[in-house]
Amino acid sequence: MNVIEVKNVWKMYGKLVANEDISMTVNEGEIVALLGPNGAGKTTLVKQIYGELSPNKGEIKVLGKKPTDRQIKKLLGVIPQECEPYGDLTVWDNIYYMGRLKGVSKEVIKNRGEELLKRLDLSSKRNTLARDLSGGLKRRVLIAMALINDPKLLILDEPTTGLDPEARREVWEILIDMKREGRSMLLTTHYLDEAERLADRIYFLSRRIIVEGKPAEIKEKFADWYEVIDYANGKVYKVKGEEELKRLIMNLNGKFEVRMPSLEEIYLQVIRNAD
Ligand SMILES: Nc1ncnc2c1ncn2[C@@H]1O[C@H](COP(=O)(O)OP(=O)(O)OP(=O)(O)O)[C@@H](O)[C@H]1O
Missing domain, CATH: 3.40.50.300 (P-loop containing nucleotide triphosphate hydrolases)
Structure with a gap:
């Protein structure tokens, strides 16, 4: 009800x-x-x-x-x-x-x-x-x-x-x-x-x-990008989709971290696009 x-x-x-x-x-x-x-x-x-x-x-x-x-x-x-x-x-x-x-x-x-x-x-x-x-x-x-x-x-x-x-x-x-x-x-x-x-x-x-x-x-619907932190050189990459992510990771040597957007980042993106 x-x-x-x-x-x-x-x-x-x-x-x-x-x-x-x-x-x-x-x-x-x-x-x-x-x-x-x-x-x-x-x-x-x-x-x-x-x-x-x-x-x-x-x-x-x-x-x-x-x-x-x-x-x-x-x-x-x-x-x-x-x-x-x-x-x-x-x-x-x-x-x-x-x-x-x-x-x-x-x-x-x-x-x-x-x-x-x-x-x-x-x-x-x-x-x-x-x-x-x-x-x-x-x-x-x-x-x-x-x-x-x-x-x-x-x-x-x-x-x-x-x-x-x-x-x-x-x-x-x-x-x-x-x-x-x-x-x-x-x-x-x-x-x-x-x-x-x-x-x-x-x-x-x-x-x-x-x-x-x-x-x-x-999150699932709007999280279409990943952030990859490459600890070897301190660079941060933003990639769209899993294919691009795989390609990037294959080329990395050493430690890295993959992060998906937080609800806050999705919110800001969605609200900005709505204006
Ligand atoms: N009594 C009122 N007379 C005229 N405009 C008003 C009145 N109350 C709110 N507004 C306007 O209506 C819009 C929506 O206001 P409202 O307070 O509902 O938003 P809100 O999302 O609750 O904002 P906040 O997060 O700042 O509390 C705003 O542009 C506000 O200036």
């Missing part, structure tokens, strides 16, 4: 086309990443998916309903871009009030909130004001707030931007855990390693969808 279905969506700001004829899906239990340069339209698209904006044309279904359906809000966990917990509230109060806003009963919040504090390693910070937390801890509080209604679907707009490498990895581990529990996720990111680590499928977006697929499929 598709938990998100976007069909031929167009979104304009005046004359500027931010989303051009976008069709995409997130299947149950999947993590899908939207990757694109600044201004590619990622935030615009996710805002329409969680009902903060409406498309000019096209249709969006979330868990089978329109994103603006009041019931949907209660079933979603959303972390918008550059969002922070309320600085003047404690960690616990942030989680508690978000639960109340989503219509979760006090009893359930108490139990689930305690569980989330433990799980996200926030128990010792429960009475700390959110403004006194580090960036990584603030992000964990946002995750707890997004999970307080036990959502089937999480929408995360750049969940690790601004975090240090260790905090990023901690967030990844939490998200992988969420997936193991069967939750579906749509995330936007600038980080290729994040998409590769987390996503079952990726959409490259640059106003429109440029490429879609599993990370390994995308």
Whole structure:
């Protein structure tokens, strides 16, 4: 089943086309990443998916309903871009009030909130004001707030931007855990390693969808060149196709290394060609 279905969506700001004829899906239990340069339209698209904006044309279904359906809000966990917990509230109060806003009963919040504090390693910070937390801890509080209604679907707009490498990895581990529990996720990111680590499928977006697929499929489809580092003379060769590669290697004496393009290099190549 598709938990998100976007069909031929167009979104304009005046004359500027931010989303051009976008069709995409997130299947149950999947993590899908939207990757694109600044201004590619990622935030615009996710805002329409969680009902903060409406498309000019096209249709969006979330868990089978329109994103603006009041019931949907209660079933979603959303972390918008550059969002922070309320600085003047404690960690616990942030989680508690978000639960109340989503219509979760006090009893359930108490139990689930305690569980989330433990799980996200926030128990010792429960009475700390959110403004006194580090960036990584603030992000964990946002995750707890997004999970307080036990959502089937999480929408995360750049969940690790601004975090240090260790905090990023901690967030990844939490998200992988969420997936193991069967939750579906749509995330936007600038980080290729994040998409590769987390996503079952990726959409490259640059106003429109440029490429879609599993990370390994995308690599296989677009990785039509090799880099050969010849350690004997320090030269680096770039060759296209296996035949050319074989020919080059036959002529090398001594140690060499063959490297295929990374997802990042493929992304840059594909996005550049799309402009
Ligand atoms: N409220 C708005 N009014 C007018 N133009 C907007 C508005 N919001 C976004 N835009 C424009 O729409 C385009 C897409 O912006 P959007 O924020 O969706 O891109 P993005 O891929 O999320 O970018 P980033 O990676 O920098 O967050 C950009 O050209 C942006 O300037």
